[in-house]
Amino acid sequence: MSCPSETPAPFEPYRVKAVERLPNPTAPEREAALDRAHYNLFQLRSDEIRIDLLTDSGTSAMSDRQWAAMMLGDESYAGSRNFAHFEAVVRELTGFPHILPTHQGRAAENLLFSTLCRPGSVIPNNMHFDTTQAHILHNGGRPVNVAAAAAYDPDLEAPFKGDVDVPSLTRLLDREGREKVPLVMVTITNNTGGGQPVSLANVREVSKVVHARDIPLYLDMCRWAENAFFVREREPGMHDWSIPRIGRAFFDLADGATMSAKKDGLVNIGGFVATRDPHVAERLNEAQILFEGFTTYGGLARRDLEAMAIGLQEATELEYLEHRIAQMRYLAGRLQAAGVPIFRPVGGHAVYLDVRRFLPHLSEEELPGQALVVEIYREGGIRTVEVGSLMFGKEGNENGRSLELVRLAVPRRVYSAAQLAFVAETVGRVYARRNAIRGLRFTHRPERLPHFTARFAPLGERVSTAP
Numbered sequence: 001m002s003c004p005s006e007t008p009a010p011f012e013p014y015r016v017k018a019v020e021r022l023p024n025p026t027a028p029e030r031e032a033a034l035d036r037a038h039y040n041l042f043q044l045r046s047d048e049i050r051i052d053l054l055t056d057s058g059t060s061a062m063s064d065r066q067w068a069a070m071m072l073g074d075e076s077y078a079g080s081r082n083f084a085h086f087e088a089v090v091r092e093l094t095g096f097p098h099i100l101p102t103h104q105g106r107a108a109e110n111l112l113f114s115t116l117c118r119p120g121s122v123i124p125n126n127m128h129f130d131t132t133q134a135h136i137l138h139n140g141g142r143p144v145n146v147a148a149a150a151a152y153d154p155d156l157e158a159p160f161k162g163d164v165d166v167p168s169l170t171r172l173l174d175r176e177g178r179e180k181v182p183l184v185m186v187t188i189t190n191n192t193g194g195g196q197p198v199s200l201a202n203v204r205e206v207s208k209v210v211h212a213r214d215i216p217l218y219l220d221m222c223r224w225a226e227n228a229f230f231v232r233e234r235e236p237g238m239h240d241w242s243i244p245r246i247g248r249a250f251f252d253l254a255d256g257a258t259m260s261a262k263k264d265g266l267v268n269i270g271g272f273v274a275t276r277d278p279h280v281a282e283r284l285n286e287a288q289i290l291f292e293g294f295t296t297y298g299g300l301a302r303r304d305l306e307a308m309a310i311g312l313q314e315a316t317e318l319e320y321l322e323h324r325i326a327q328m329r330y331l332a333g334r335l336q337a338a339g340v341p342i343f344r345p346v347g348g349h350a351v352y353l354d355v356r357r358f359l360p361h362l363s364e365e366e367l368p369g370q371a372l373v374v375e376i377y378r379e380g381g382i383r384t385v386e387v388g389s390l391m392f393g394k395e396g397n398e399n400g401r402s403l404e405l406v407r408l409a410v411p412r413r414v415y416s417a418a419q420l421a422f423v424a425e426t427v428g429r430v431y432a433r434r435n436a437i438r439g440l441r442f443t444h445r446p447e448r449l450p451h452f453t454a455r456f457a458p459l460g461e462r463v464s465t466a467p
């Protein structure tokens with residue numbers, strides 16, 4: 001086996017046509033920015049950041065074909081030809097007959113859960129993303145995570161750590177009954193659990209269990225093309241299937257899906273909810289008109305629908321996906337060469353640091369994930385995000401397990417290998433001085449989605465007086 005430091009730089013299958021200058025804040029500027037932002041990196045200004053790995057969502061570089069398509073916007077309120085194109089592409093990729101555009105993924109969640117979730121509803125998922133969890137709670141439901149135990153072991157090398165624990169799901173469904181469970185979700189890939197893929201075999205089993213009880217199955221398909229790449233690579237018999245064919249095999253097992261096209265749609269804004277059920281579609285459409293806009297634009301400019309139609313197809317191209325996954329492996333290889341503990345195996349859209357092994361001297365109350373996010377920014381102006389007890393509270397899975405991670409999300413088609421090498425070097429330097437890293441405490445702790453707006457102060461130091 002080759003040494004991880006020898007991981008070759010991935011060859012970018014595109015060339016640069018427009019450039020955007022990277023800011024280069026100095027160490028004192030970064031320190032001042034941290035103080036002003038109350039140690040919450042969501043509060044930084046983008047010109048205070050050198051490399052932004054906060055999210056892979058809505059941060060993609062669009063292709064020349066997408067930019068050209070933006071000029072073909074038919075901005076009719078109703079019946080735009082861009083909607084017709086978008087609808088045809090999504091129908092072809094997913095097979096779902098009813099496609100309702102939304103401005104992003106959480107808007108699709110809003111339509112779905114305001115339609116199907118009632119007070120007292122129980123909604124299982126391998127692992128809910130924060131907005132999914134928040135929408136279910138907002139509608140009075142209870143989100144339950146039923147990922148298999150492997151999902152909670154950062155060190156275990158296994159091909160499909162996003163899989164649902166089918167026995168746990170079955171027990172939950174038998175306990176709660178059909179009346180209480182309006183739908184079951186599976187998130188492909190599992191963002192909250194290290195960006196890990198879900199196998200087709202697992203979704204097939206889930207579909208059997210769920211449909212035997214007459215419950216609909218919905219996929220959170222934000223990163224379905226990356227999931228399909230891993231299925232092609234790892235699942236027996238799938239090696240020569242195309243990405244769209246693997247996708248269809250997944251969608252054929254489900255009754256609908258929510259999509260944030262800000263991920264595997266390669267656009268800066270956009271999403272949709274899709275269903276097979278004409279009655280559900282009608283109610284979703286009512287909610288769509290109320291919250292998003294008319295059926296044929298759903299909270300977007302029609303030119304955005306055109307860009308999305310093309311982006312959704314480009315995201316299934318094998319050469320693009322091979323480079324994308326190679327980028328994750330390159331970054332992970334260089335981090336591992338510096339001894340940095342990461343969640344394994346590497347997922348599809350990010351490399352996740354294993355905070356419990358990175359900062360074992362900090363207790364959960366000392367907010368180790370957030371402390372690490374702050375140190376990585378302080379060291380090199382790199383913005384990352386905590387995915388752990390701050391983002392999710394103390395919510396674990398059915399069996400009380402939880403993860404404590406920091407995510408280095410890689411925007412699609414944006415950063416070069418040299419820039420990723422810089423990220424690995426920076427994190428390596430933080431790791432070398434890890435024993436001196438202190439924790440944080442809350443100075444303001446909002447009740448809902450706290451990671452966006454919470455304020456912190458370094459432990460043992462005065463509270464910032466910045467407004």
Ligand code: F0G
Pocket residue numbers: 054055056057104105106107129131132187191220222260261262271
């Ligand atoms: N589902 C998953 C699995 C997600 O990762 C996200 C967003 C959403 C739903 C909501 O989509 O942002 O378009 O409203 N994830 C982003 C992230 C924000 O950084 O992981 P959205």
